[in-house]
Amino acid sequence: MKTRLVILTIVAVTLLAAGVSFAGIALTKHNLSSAAGANSTIKSTGAGSTDQLCIFCHTPHRADTTSGPSLWNRNNATAVGGYTLYGSGNKTLGNSTVSNPNPASRACLSCHDGNNAINAVINTAGVAGTFTMPDVAGRLSGNKLDAASGYNLGTNLSNDHPISVTYDITKSSLNTLTAGTGVVRVTSDTTGQGTSGSATVECTSCHDPHTSASSYFLRATTAGSKLCLVCHNK
Numbered sequence: 697m698k699t700r701l702v703i704l705t706i707v708a709v710t711l712l713a714a715g716v717s718f719a720g721i722a723l724t725k726h727n728l729s730s731a732a733g734a735n736s737t738i739k740s741t742g743a744g745s746t747d748q749l750c751i752f753c754h755t756p757h758r759a760d761t762t763s764g765p766s767l768w769n770r771n772n773a774t775a776v777g778g779y780t781l782y783g784s785g786n787k788t789l790g791n792s793t794v795s796n797p798n799p800a801s802r803a804c805l806s807c808h809d810g811n812n813a814i815n816a817v818i819n820t821a822g823v824a825g826t827f828t829m830p831d832v833a834g835r836l837s838g839n840k841l842d843a844a845s846g847y848n849l850g851t852n853l854s855n856d857h858p859i860s861v862t863y864d865i866t867k868s869s870l871n872t873l874t875a876g877t878g879v880v881r882v883t884s885d886t887t888g889q890g891t892s893g894s895a896t897v898e899c900t901s902c903h904d905p906h907t908s909a910s911s912y913f914l915r916a917t918t919a920g921s922k923l924c925l926v927c928h929n930k
C-alpha cells in the first residue's frame with residue numbers, strides 16, 4: 697500500500713514536471729531555437745545557432761522602444777507606408793482608411809511579410825546579431841519566409857482580414873467587447889508598449905504567438921466559427 701502510494705506520487709510529480717517543461721511556445725512553430733521542438737520545421741542549427749527560444753522576439757536589454765511590443769528584439773525592414781491594407785483597393789470599410797499597420801501587427805509582419813530576415817535580432821548579449829538558420833524547401837529561403845510559403849502574407853494585406861482598424865462598439869454589427877479582456881483581444885494598446893489609443897483589431901486580437909493550446913496560435917476556436925462570432929453579431 698505504502699509502495700503504491702510512493703509510486704503514484706512519483707508518477708504524478710513526473711507528469712506535472714513534464715507538463716510544465718513541455719507546455720507553451722516550445723511545442724509550437726515559433727520555437728526557432730536549436731532546442732528540440734515538436735512542431736517546428738524552421739530551426740536554428742549548426743555553428744552560429746542559438747538554443748534560446750525567446751531571443752528571436754524579445755531581449756532583456758537594448759530593446760526597440762519605438763515600435764515593437766514588450767522588450768522587442770526585432771527591426772522591421774519594410775518601410776512605414778510599405779503595406780497595402782484591406783479596403784485600400786475596391787473594398788470599403790465603414791471605417792477611416794488605415795494606411796499602415798500598427799506596431800502590434802508590424803511585429804508579426806517583421807517575419808510574416810516575407811521581406812524580413814527571421815534570424816536577425818537587435819541584441820544578442822550587447823551586439824546585434826544573426827543566427828544560422830538553414831533554408832527549408834518551400835518554407836524558408838535566404839533567411840526569409842519563402843514566397844511560396846503559406847505563412848508568407850506578403851506586404852499586400854488587402855486580401856486579409858482588416859487589421860489596425862478601430863473596433864467601434866457603436867456599430868450594431870459588432871458585439872460589445874472591452875479592450876484588453878475576453879477570449880479574443882481587441883487592444884487599446886496599439887504599440888504593445890502601453891500607449892493607449894482607441895481599441896483596434898490587430899494580428900494579436902486573433903492570435904497569441906506563445907500558445908500551444910490551439911492550432912494556428914488562435915485565441916478562440918474556429919469550430920462553428922466561434923472566433924468570428926466573438927466580434928461579429930451575425
Ligand code: HEC
Nearest residue numbers: 721726749750752753754765766800803804888900905906
Ligand atoms: C515569435 C515571436 C515571439 C517569441 C519567440 C516569444 N514572444 Fe513573447 N511576445 C510576442 C509578441 C508579438 C508579444 C505581444 C503580444 C500581444 O500584444 O498580444 C509578446 C508578448 C510577451 C509578453 C507580454 C505579455 C503578453 O503575454 O502579452 C511576455 C511576458 C512575453 N511575450 C514573454 C515571452 C517569453 C518568456 C518568451 C520565450 C519563452 C517569448 N515571449 C517568446 C512574440 C514572441
Ligand code: HEC
Nearest residue numbers: 725737738752803804807814835847899903905911912913
Ligand atoms: C521571429 C519571426 C516570427 C515572428 C516575429 C512571428 N512569427 Fe509566426 N511564424 C514564424 C515561423 C518561422 C513560422 C513557421 C513557418 C513554417 O513552418 O513554414 C510561423 C508560423 C506561424 C503561424 C502558423 C502556425 C501553425 O500552427 O501552422 C501563425 C498563425 C503565425 N506564425 C502567426 C504569427 C503572429 C500572429 C505573429 C505576431 C503576434 C507572429 N506569427 C510572429 C516566425 C515568426
Ligand code: HEC
Nearest residue numbers: 801804805808846847857858859897898899901902912918
Ligand atoms: C480576424 C482574425 C484574424 C486576424 C486579425 C489575423 N488572423 Fe491570422 N489566421 C486567422 C485564422 C482563423 C487562421 C486559421 C487558418 C485560416 O483560416 O487561414 C489564421 C492563420 C494564419 C496563418 C497561417 C497561414 C494561413 O494563411 O492560414 C498565419 C501565418 C497568420 N494567420 C498570420 C497572421 C498575421 C501576421 C496577422 C496580422 C497581419 C493575422 N494573422 C491576423 C485569423 C486571423
Ligand code: HEC
Nearest residue numbers: 788789790791858861862863880881882897901923924927
Ligand atoms: C477581434 C474582433 C474580430 C474578430 C475575431 C473577427 N473580426 Fe471581422 N472585423 C472586425 C472589425 C472591427 C472589422 C471592421 C468593421 C468595420 O469597421 O466595418 C471587421 C471586418 C470584417 C469584414 C469586412 C467588412 C467590410 O466592411 O468589408 C468581414 C467580411 C469580416 N470581418 C469577417 C470576419 C470573419 C469571417 C472572422 C472570423 C474568421 C472575423 N471577421 C473575425 C473584428 C473582428
